[in-house]
Amino acid sequence: MLAPAHAFDGLSFASDQANHKIESIRKSLLAKSWFGFDLDDTLHEFRKASRAASSTVFELISQTCKANIEELRTTYSTILSQKTSNAFADGKSSDTYRKERFSALMKSHSIDFTDTTLDQLAAAYKNSLESSLEVKPGAVSLLRRLKHSGKKVAIVTEGPEDAQKWTLEKLGIASYVDVLITSNRFGRTKVDGLFGLALKHLEINAHDVVYIGDSLEKDIYPARAEGILTIAFNETESVVLDVTDFRVDSLRKLETILRS
Structure with missing residues (x-):
C-alpha cells in the first residue's frame, strides 16, 4: 500500500496522481537486476x-x-x-x-x-x-537497501582506477559495490562508448540496469543512448516523476520510493 504523496520526504504532488507515478517508477526500478551509479558528485562530494x-x-x-x-x-x-x-x-x-x-x-x-x-x-x-571525503546524504542507506533487496551494484565512472577504488574504500561503501568500471581501465570515456563496454563486461542487456548520475551530458544522455533506463540526480533541481525522464534531488527520496 502506497503512503500518501506528502510522506515522500518532501515530494508534494496531488496524492492520486503522485502515487500512480511513484508506483509506476518503483515497479520499473525494482524490475532491474543491476543498479549503476556514477561516483564523483553522485555518491560523494x-x-x-x-x-x-x-x-x-x-x-x-x-x-x-x-x-x-x-x-x-x-x-x-x-x-x-x-x-x-x-x-x-x-x-x-x-x-x-x-x-x-x-x-x-x-x-x-x-x-x-x-x-x-x-x-x-x-x-x-x-x-x-x-x-x-564525504558521502552524499542517503547514499549509504540507499546502497544498503539495494544489496538487501538482492540487487547488484556497479559503479561506472570516469577517473583513475586506483583513485576510484581508494575513494570507495575511504568512503566506507566498497562492500556494497559488486563491480567498478572506469574510463581509466577500459580506455573509453562515457560519451565515447564506456556504457556499451560496461554492458558487455557485465554480460547483461540494457533493460537489466538502471543508471544514476549527476551529469546529463556525461551520464544520462550516453546511458540512454545504449538503451539504459536513467535517473538524473541534481540537488538544485525539482523532482520529475516520469519513468522515462526520472529526476531526483536527493538519494533519500530515491530510497523512499524504492521502499514504499
Whole structure:
C-alpha cells in the first residue's frame, strides 16, 4: 500500500496522481537486476573534496615560493580542464596525473621544483582529499537497501582506477559495490562508448540496469543512448516523476520510493 504523496520526504504532488507515478517508477526500478551509479558528485562530494585538496597544494606552493594563491588557482583550473579532457582514459595512475598537473602549474609560474617537490605536493593533496571525503546524504542507506533487496551494484565512472577504488574504500561503501568500471581501465570515456563496454563486461542487456548520475551530458544522455533506463540526480533541481525522464534531488527520496 502506497503512503500518501506528502510522506515522500518532501515530494508534494496531488496524492492520486503522485502515487500512480511513484508506483509506476518503483515497479520499473525494482524490475532491474543491476543498479549503476556514477561516483564523483553522485555518491560523494567530489568537487568539495578536490577543491580543499587543491587549496592545500596552492598554500604549500605559496608558502615556499611566495606565489599568489588566486593566480595559482586560476592557472590550475585551466590546466585541470586540459589534462582531464580525455577523462583519464589513457590508463595512468592517479599519482602520475596529479604530478603532471602540479608540474605544469609550477612551470606556468616559473617556479623551480624537483621530483621530491612533486612527491610532497601529491602526498599533501591525497591527505587533504581523504580528510575531506564525504558521502552524499542517503547514499549509504540507499546502497544498503539495494544489496538487501538482492540487487547488484556497479559503479561506472570516469577517473583513475586506483583513485576510484581508494575513494570507495575511504568512503566506507566498497562492500556494497559488486563491480567498478572506469574510463581509466577500459580506455573509453562515457560519451565515447564506456556504457556499451560496461554492458558487455557485465554480460547483461540494457533493460537489466538502471543508471544514476549527476551529469546529463556525461551520464544520462550516453546511458540512454545504449538503451539504459536513467535517473538524473541534481540537488538544485525539482523532482520529475516520469519513468522515462526520472529526476531526483536527493538519494533519500530515491530510497523512499524504492521502499514504499
